[in-house]
Amino acid sequence: MGMALIMKANRFLLAAIFVGVSTMLPVAFAEGGSVMQAAPTANPLAVEGKLPSLGGATTWLNSAPLTAAGLRGKVVLVDFWTYTCINSLRPLPYVRAWAAKYKDKGLVVIGVQAPEFSFEKNLDNVRWAVKDMKIGYPIAVDNDQALWDAFRNEYWPALYFVDAKGQIRHHQFGEGDYEQSERIIQQLLSEAGATGIAQDLVSVDGRGAEAAPDWSDLKSTENYVGYARTENFASSDDPVAGKRHIYTAPAQLALNHWALSGDWTMGKQGTVLNKANGRIVYRFHARDLHLVMGPATAGKTVRFRVLVDGKPPGASHGSDIDDQGNGAVIEQRLYQLIRQPKPIVDRVFEIEFLDPGVEAFVFTFG
Numbered sequence: 001m002g003m004a005l006i007m008k009a010n011r012f013l014l015a016a017i018f019v020g021v022s023t024m025l026p027v028a029f030a031e032g033g034s035v036m037q038a039a040p041t042a043n044p045l046a047v048e049g050k051l052p053s054l055g056g057a058t059t060w061l062n063s064a065p066l067t068a069a070g071l072r073g074k075v076v077l078v079d080f081w082t083y084t085c086i087n088s089l090r091p092l093p094y095v096r097a098w099a100a101k102y103k104d105k106g107l108v109v110i111g112v113q114a115p116e117f118s119f120e121k122n123l124d125n126v127r128w129a130v131k132d133m134k135i136g137y138p139i140a141v142d143n144d145q146a147l148w149d150a151f152r153n154e155y156w157p158a159l160y161f162v163d164a165k166g167q168i169r170h171h172q173f174g175e176g177d178y179e180q181s182e183r184i185i186q187q188l189l190s191e192a193g194a195t196g197i198a199q200d201l202v203s204v205d206g207r208g209a210e211a212a213p214d215w216s217d218l219k220s221t222e223n224y225v226g227y228a229r230t231e232n233f234a235s236s237d238d239p240v241a242g243k244r245h246i247y248t249a250p251a252q253l254a255l256n257h258w259a260l261s262g263d264w265t266m267g268k269q270g271t272v273l274n275k276a277n278g279r280i281v282y283r284f285h286a287r288d289l290h291l292v293m294g295p296a297t298a299g300k301t302v303r304f305r306v307l308v309d310g311k312p313p314g315a316s317h318g319s320d321i322d323d324q325g326n327g328a329v330i331e332q333r334l335y336q337l338i339r340q341p342k343p344i345v346d347r348v349f350e351i352e353f354l355d356p357g358v359e360a361f362v363f364t365f366g
Contacts, residue, residue: 045169045184051076051162054110056146059123061130063138066110068166074108075188076162080153082116083129084292084334086209086222086364087175088157092133093204094178099137101202102185105194106164109137114148114156117269117361119294119332128331161185164192175213208319209290209336213366217344219285220256220365226269232257239266244274253283255346258363270361272296273353282349286365288318288339289349294332296359302329303354306337308347316340329358 051068060066079095081088099109115121121143130139142148151160161170161184170184182201189197206212224230227239234257235247242265249259262278264271270293282289295302306325308316314323318336321327327335338349 045161045187048168048171051078051160051166051168052147052150054140054147056142056144056150057112057140058143058146059141061127061139061141062136066108066138066140071108071162072166073164073192074106075102075164075185075192077107077109077185078112078151078160078162079109080112080114080148080151080156080158080160082114082120082156083126083133084120084332084361085116085156086290086334086366089133089209089334090175090206090212090366091157091159091178092135093206093210094181094202096135096137097202097204098182098185101198102189105189105197106192107185107189111135111137111139112142112147113139114142114145114153116156117292122332125332129333161188163188209288209334209366211288211366214287214344217285217287217342218365220289220363222362222364223256223258223282224269224362225266225271225280225360227266227271228268233259235259235261242267249279249281253281253348255283255285258282267359270359272359273302273356276354276356277352278356279350279352280360281351282363283346284349284363284365285344285346287344288336288366290318290334290336290364290366291351292334292361292364293329293358295329296357300357301355302358303327304329304358305352305354307350307352308338308340310348310350313338313340329353332359334364 155173159172163169227241244265247260249261259281263275312324317323318339320335
């Protein structure tokens with residue numbers, strides 16, 4: 001699966017729809033519902049449509065509002081992302097590097113922050129994330145899904161490559177194909193008349209959640225904690241939608257099954273802990289385990305402790321906990337909890353929250 005492109009997508013969508021595209025590139029579906037994008041057509045690049053209006057953005061960060069007309073003469077890279085999506089975070093080292101390398105040659109990178117969860121519409125959260133991730137290029141906040149709809153987009157991440165005439169010339173759905181993407185940027189800049197474009201490729205070193213996944217040992221896929229989209233829930237009782245309930249975790253879990261223990265309220269998107277010492281357990285197979293979570297009440301801190309196979313994680317701890325498994329939920333974001341060294345085998349992850357008031361949304365792996 002080394003070349004697979006893993007992305008969040010409408011799992012019922014069989015083909016992506018573009019603005020003004022007369023033909024579509026073939027797609028293949030990898031194990032677990034992920035998508036592998038077939039190789040693009042050879043040069044010259046086809047015209048897939050025109051850059052739609054950007055006027056639907058609810059606000060702009062790092063820039064005054066940009067317009068399609070005002071961007072004529074520039075090569076534009078539009079990146080649909082959302083700040084808690086692991087598939088959006090892992091390409092960021094490349095997108096930041098391209099923005100810096102080609103800015104003086106006429107490239108404009110625009111990140112479209114298209115929220116999946118309701119808390120991702122909070123501008124304070126987005127401002128914090130943009131600053132924390134050291135993103136300096138313009139960010140269009142798309143809380144009303146206007147740009148998402150204008151592009152007829154269905155994916156996080158999705159890259160659209162726009163030439164100096166305002167024409168969409170290429171797209172990239174999901175992670176991967178970074179060399180091809182940079183070559184296309186170079187080609188479009190050359191077409192626009194830029195000179196002195198270095199033909200070498202950027203070299204990046206993704207850290208923390210931005211590090212490239214270990215495809216060869218990845219046997220767990222994302223799983224939501226809210227009742228609307230969760231799978232393989234293994235507590236003694238079925239999910240009780242929207243009501244406070246005391247759950248019990250089983251003694252053993254099958255691979256990719258999970259359970260709650262304690263007093264929780266399972267909502268549509270996320271699940272909230274009502275009393276201290278509630279637990280979530282998950283049997284997984286991956287190098288990395290992440291959990292998107294945050295305090296249900298702004299400004300609250302929720303302490304937690306992580307165990308792997310019943311023990312402190314030690315060398316397997318992620319960037320958001322110490323080797324004893326201790327951490328704290330402060331922001332609404334993705335937390336990297338496990339990064340284990342080889343050999344990668346099935347592990348039982350357990351997180352116990354020492355305070356009430358956490359809200360958990362989705363597990364992702366890498």
